[in-house]
Amino acid sequence: MNSQGPSPVLFFDTISAFQRSEALRAAIELDLFTHIAAGQTSVDQLAQSCQAAPRGVRILADYLTILGFLRKQNGRYELTPDTNTFLNRQSPAYLGGVTEFLLTPQLKECFAHLTAAVRRGGTAVSAEGTVSHDNPIWVAFARAMGPIMQLPAKLLAGLVGGNQQQPLRVLDVAAGHGLFGLAVAESYPRAHITALDWANVLAVANENAKRAGFADRYALLPGSAFDTDWGGPYDVVLLTNFLHHFDADTCTKLAAKVHAALAPNGRAITLEFIPDADRVNPPGTATFALTMLATTARGDAYTFAEYERIFAQAGFARNEFHALPPTTQQAVVSYKQ
Amino acid sequence: MNSQGPSPVLFFDTISAFQRSEALRAAIELDLFTHIAAGQTSVDQLAQSCQAAPRGVRILADYLTILGFLRKQNGRYELTPDTNTFLNRQSPAYLGGVTEFLLTPQLKECFAHLTAAVRRGGTAVSAEGTVSHDNPIWVAFARAMGPIMQLPAKLLAGLVGGNQQQPLRVLDVAAGHGLFGLAVAESYPRAHITALDWANVLAVANENAKRAGFADRYALLPGSAFDTDWGGPYDVVLLTNFLHHFDADTCTKLAAKVHAALAPNGRAITLEFIPDADRVNPPGTATFALTMLATTARGDAYTFAEYERIFAQAGFARNEFHALPPTTQQAVVSYKQ
Numbered sequence: 001m002n003s004q005g006p007s008p009v010l011f012f013d014t015i016s017a018f019q020r021s022e023a024l025r026a027a028i029e030l031d032l033f034t035h036i037a038a039g040q041t042s043v044d045q046l047a048q049s050c051q052a053a054p055r056g057v058r059i060l061a062d063y064l065t066i067l068g069f070l071r072k073q074n075g076r077y078e079l080t081p082d083t084n085t086f087l088n089r090q091s092p093a094y095l096g097g098v099t100e101f102l103l104t105p106q107l108k109e110c111f112a113h114l115t116a117a118v119r120r121g122g123t124a125v126s127a128e129g130t131v132s133h134d135n136p137i138w139v140a141f142a143r144a145m146g147p148i149m150q151l152p153a154k155l156l157a158g159l160v161g162g163n164q165q166q167p168l169r170v171l172d173v174a175a176g177h178g179l180f181g182l183a184v185a186e187s188y189p190r191a192h193i194t195a196l197d198w199a200n201v202l203a204v205a206n207e208n209a210k211r212a213g214f215a216d217r218y219a220l221l222p223g224s225a226f227d228t229d230w231g232g233p234y235d236v237v238l239l240t241n242f243l244h245h246f247d248a249d250t251c252t253k254l255a256a257k258v259h260a261a262l263a264p265n266g267r268a269i270t271l272e273f274i275p276d277a278d279r280v281n282p283p284g285t286a287t288f289a290l291t292m293l294a295t296t297a298r299g300d301a302y303t304f305a306e307y308e309r310i311f312a313q314a315g316f317a318r319n320e321f322h323a324l325p326p327t328t329q330q331a332v333v334s335y336k337q
Numbered sequence: 338m339n340s341q342g343p344s345p346v347l348f349f350d351t352i353s354a355f356q357r358s359e360a361l362r363a364a365i366e367l368d369l370f371t372h373i374a375a376g377q378t379s380v381d382q383l384a385q386s387c388q389a390a391p392r393g394v395r396i397l398a399d400y401l402t403i404l405g406f407l408r409k410q411n412g413r414y415e416l417t418p419d420t421n422t423f424l425n426r427q428s429p430a431y432l433g434g435v436t437e438f439l440l441t442p443q444l445k446e447c448f449a450h451l452t453a454a455v456r457r458g459g460t461a462v463s464a465e466g467t468v469s470h471d472n473p474i475w476v477a478f479a480r481a482m483g484p485i486m487q488l489p490a491k492l493l494a495g496l497v498g499g500n501q502q503q504p505l506r507v508l509d510v511a512a513g514h515g516l517f518g519l520a521v522a523e524s525y526p527r528a529h530i531t532a533l534d535w536a537n538v539l540a541v542a543n544e545n546a547k548r549a550g551f552a553d554r555y556a557l558l559p560g561s562a563f564d565t566d567w568g569g570p571y572d573v574v575l576l577t578n579f580l581h582h583f584d585a586d587t588c589t590k591l592a593a594k595v596h597a598a599l600a601p602n603g604r605a606i607t608l609e610f611i612p613d614a615d616r617v618n619p620p621g622t623a624t625f626a627l628t629m630l631a632t633t634a635r636g637d638a639y640t641f642a643e644y645e646r647i648f649a650q651a652g653f654a655r656n657e658f659h660a661l662p663p664t665t666q667q668a669v670v671s672y673k674q
Binding site for chain 1: 343344345346347348351352353354355356357358359360361362363366367387388389390391392393394395396397399400402403404405406409418419422423424430432435436439440445448449451452454455456457458459485615616617620621623624626627628629630631635637663
């Protein structure tokens with residue numbers, strides 16, 4: 001072995017990758033980035049602000065410098081522009097709350113049993129994984145993911161089409177934080193949004209609707225998407241980050257329910273992680289399938305061809321694929337006619 | 338936010354980095370790479386060989402393709418050259434056993450409490466962390482890390498100097514797998530190695546000495562490096578991956594014991610992770626400090642200036658620094674005179 005020979009670098013980087021998640025979580029829990037933004041840039045200043053040991057702060061901040069979150073010069077640390085935008089608690093785009101969802105013990109437990117999930121072909125943690133009726137993880141999700149969903153919500157609203165001054169009846173299935181429906185409400189001043197989700201999650205959507213000033217055009221429909229009577233007809237049904245939790249037959253059953261609830265000119269808009277046919281591109285999209293393997297019984301990152309089949313079997317006339325750069329997600333618009 | 342604006346990519350990559358470690362561990366546990374090397378290259382073939390579900394294997398193999406461990410073409414997977422060298426169980430350089438040490442629950446537990454370790458300035462898991470007398474982690478370490486230590490051991494033996502045909506008395510402190518002492522035994526046919534470590538770990542070193550055919554030049558000295566009478570005098574004392582577990586005062590105390598055990602022409606050879614003075618370069622070296630914060634009370638990745646001070650205070654006349662490319666480790670040779 002020499003420097004041109006085989007390299008174990010990728011192996012060691014990957015085996016120790018879990019340390020990166022823990023280091024970032026520690027920094028967020030200690031509010032290290034916010035303190036640096038506030039001008040506490042030396043180890044001693046940061047130790048005092050974070051109420052931590054100088055040795056601990058020094059080693060953590062050096063590690064985060066190596067990862068690219070900080071810059072270090074003459075023994076002082078500064079934030080990169082990205083870190084200042086997303087990890088300084090004073091920033092409106094602060095993402096630190098996302099760790100409460102993405103590093104929750106329940107999610108980590110699913111990945112700790114990944115070998116068993118591969119053997120079984122689905123989550124090894126319970127029969128339903130994270131997709132269970134009263135799972136509090138979805139309240140955490142709704143609260144934590146809001147800040148990062150503003151951009152995809154705006155891009156999705158751009159796919160609704162039609163005259164923005166006309167009335168628009170919108171059903172937001174599994175609304176979560178509600179931001180997708182609310183983005184449509186913002187672009188379509190006469191749109192009326194019905195938000196469907198479990199009651200505990202809908203409370204978050206309702207808060208966001210009130211805060212946005214759309215409470216008078218916002219109705220709540222608590223319950224399971226599968227069992228609830230949806231009413232209707234609707235001009236638009238939003239299916240955002242929902243179908244990936246289920247197998248293709250269940251998706252088809254749900255798509256048929258969407259079809260039945262739509263007016264003749266209606267369309268379903270699906271936001272998803274939709275990899276290319278090779279299932280390994282784009283990388284940031286295709287990696288999502290592993291989360292579905294670890295955390296659900298039969299969910300997946302379906303390709304566009306698979307979504308075409310699902311919506312065709314449910315009676316839809318045609319489907320359009322839309323990439324949504326710079327996000328890692330994609331959309332399918334499915335027309336009833 | 339647009340594609341030229343701030344990007345949350347590093348944040349999401351880092352928060353989800355733990356998934357990479359789990360995916361690699363799952364693949365090793367299922368022997369996925371070995372089966373691909375043996376010609377099982379489709380999802381269905383791999384599912385049968387790994388005794389796993391096709392859906393599970395497909396998602397895992399796609400994820401490992403994205404990470405760079407595999408290539409995928411026309412629905413079939415193949416190993417990269419690096420993967421074939423290090424993760425195919427039939428390869429002499431197979432590294433899969435390393436996961437038993439690097440992903441042991443005990444180590445992950447230390448990182449799960451990293452925030453508390455930063456506050457405290459040392460491991461939050463117990464008073465001593467992994468550096469406790471009868472900790473079985475070191476037997477796992479000695480067995481798992483052998484394969485990857487062949488190259489650094491050979492490079493370290495190159496620093497011993499002197500006439501290779503003369504007798505050489507070598508003490509290998511905290512010998513572990515014993516490979517450093519054994520590499521010296523191989524280069525110096527008249528060298529006699531004394532291996533010091535806890536009895537349970539020495540059993541591994543002794544196995545390796547017998548396998549290498551050096552049993553007649555290999556003596557065992559069981560016990561703690563701090564409490565045991567080392568005998569002597571020695572021409573060379575090896576301190577490999579040992580000092581990083583302790584604070585500088587303890588290192589100085591130990592260096593003084595080395596000094597006392599050396600013959601007048603003797604030298605100590607220290608193998609370590611020795612970052613530059615900025616403590617963030619080289620990256621693969623400097624990240625090691627975080628492991629010391631998480632797992633030990635007062636250990637560190639010391640700089641060369643710090644090692645110079647430690648050995649000078651212990652009475653050594655001078656120190657030489659040696660990078661050991663392509664490894665991520667470095668060495669210090671400390672001369673008694």
